[in-house]
Amino acid sequence: MPRSISQKSARHLSYLLPILLLTGCSETARKDQLAEFSSSKFSIFTHGNTEKRRKDGDNQAKEHATIWDRMQSLYALPDIDNARIDREITWFLKNPEYLSRIQQRAEPYLYFILNEIEAKNIPGEMALLPVIESAFRPDAQSPAQASGLWQFMAPTGRLYGLKQNSWYDGRRDVVESTQAATTFLKELGEWFNNDWLLALASYNAGKGNIKNAIEKNNDRGLPTDFWSLDLNNETSAYVPRLLAIAKIFANPEKYNLNLHRYPNEPYFELVDIQSQIDLGKAAEMAQTPIDDFFKLNPGFNRWSTDPAGPHRLLIPVDKAGSFKEKLAELPHHERIKWVHHTVGKHENIKTIAKKHNTSVDDIQQVNHLDTDNVAQGNVLLIPISYQSLKGDSGNAVASDSTVPSNHSQPQLPSKQIYMTKKGDTLWSVSQHFGVDKDDLVNWNKLSDKSSLKVGQKILIKKSGDITVASVAPAFKQIKYTVKSGDTLGQISKKFNVNVTELRKWNNVPKNKADIKPGTVLKLTIETGQSAG
Secondary structure, eight states: OOEEOOOOOOOOOGGGHHHHHSTTOOHHHHHHHHHHHTTTTTGGGSGGGHHHHHHHHHHHHHHOSBHHHHHHHTOOSOOOOOHHHHHHHHHHHTOHHHHHHHHHHHHHHHHHHHHHHHHHTOOGGGGGHHHHHHTTOTTOBOTTOOBTTTTBOHHHHHHTTOOBSSSBBTTTOHHHHHHHHHHHHHHHHHHTTTOHHHHHHHHHHOHHHHHHHHHHHHHTTOOOSGGGSOOOHHHHHHHHHHHHHHHHHHOTTTTTOOOOOOBSSOOEEEEEOOSOOBHHHHHHHTTOOHHHHHHHOTTBOSSBOOTTSOOEEEEETTTHHHHHHHHHHSOGGGSSEEEEEEOOTTOOHHHHHHHTTOOHHHHHHHHTOOSSOOOTTOEEEEEEOHHHHHTOTTSOOOTTTSSOOSSOOOOOOSEEEEEOOTTOOHHHHHHHHTOOHHHHHHHTTOOTTOOOOTTOEEEEEOOOSOEEOOOOOOEEEEEEEOOTTOOHHHHHHHTTOOHHHHHHHHTOOTTOOOOOTTOEEEEEEEBTBOOO
């Protein structure tokens, strides 16, 4: 069964296709390839190509008026009648508010996702996979610590080039994670000879588990299509659930679905910001509410962008021109706000961090400290979010709370009343209780931009309609010492990898079939497989 969590496309560049077609590369090879193109892979979003991108978007819009029309034109999976699909359809139809909500959440991302899907020539239904994985919440995190729209585990994310550190998590980055997920899906489709139901099952359960189920059916003389495999309950429901939501969106009249008419146009533009910037300041320059800004830029963990990059932000397309003008005029010293704090009696880093609404880690890093203790009279440099400095309690950005916490959310009763405290915002309250801000607004009949007063009573309900599937499989790297009689074919079968992949990982020429006993080979396998 899916595990509940708290409610938390410009065309793909043609010069990346050679990379994407080389499936099964090692982690090192992937990183090298991604680094090779890092300086130019996003140029279609910025500067001189902006007008071309907009014209391309206009041409596509003429062909498909809405994003849903375009998505359905890319559908490629068979139209299947099956009781398991019908069960999932019934659930969705019993929850019309959920269907409306996921459309709202999907709006900023679908154009870009469809560009990636179209460029990689994979079925358009895959654009709806985030419905199943994360309910289109880019900040979603599963109990197993999978994260983002596409629910990557940390090791798998690194394998597909997704940078992760205390400042930034590429698994939540809308652009990076979508490119990684569609690459992964394309590889799975090729592995299973374009049987996309098996590929989808593998995205959920892992390629090795699906291969084992196929082999069991082969041994028993049984069919090996998805519907005939003996799989766990979650994976058995995962594929029908995607087929169900795809069928509903393809037949809105039949299922009485009110499709929101989102135009087939870019929602955001990717802007090169050159260096680190305070995210509160960036949101203000983009004339975008802070919570909407983080829906486009959820990969950043702190109050500013990562000092080491990526130095880019997604800006609403109608605000991008103005944002770039303001950015060009912004003095470098105003990109980040600082204050000087003289350490008083009985003060330590923790109390100072609390006083300035920042984090211990930020203060220690900026001041090169490795302890919580600091001598009285010392002067510390304190990084402070721009919006907090202004005292804008309605949109305050705390250094440690600008994005959803990775910690477990409190278990909620069916409903409760929360009394607001100083500094509370709709965003911070929704993240504390692990609910969606839009739900918070609806439950309390508030406007989207309401400021909260101290002592205000806020109704919190437990939301049970957001579930995520088990995540895409994680990978690990192992070493295997070749034994007497081993062949590359036998080794690849033992570890459920492709011979071509095995050769690439170990620089074995194509014309070399034998390999000497004692040779140490490197392999990338799914976590859970035996290292032999």
